[in-house]
Amino acid sequence: MSSCKLLPFCVALALTGCSLAPDYQRPAMPVPQQFSLSQNGL
Numbered sequence: 001m002s003s004c005k006l007l008p009f010c011v012a013l014a015l016t017g018c019s020l021a022p023d024y025q026r027p028a029m030p031v032p033q034q035f036s037l038s039q040n041g042l
């Protein structure tokens with residue numbers, strides 16, 4: 001009887017440790033050397 005309650009816990013524990021997705025690497029973005037300022041404002 002106790003193994004019936006323990007089985008879902010063990011399955012959930014095993015599945016949370018698995019990752020099927022590859023390691024994410026952020027793509028490089030061009031960053032301006034200087035920000036342009038507007039004379040008009042908002």
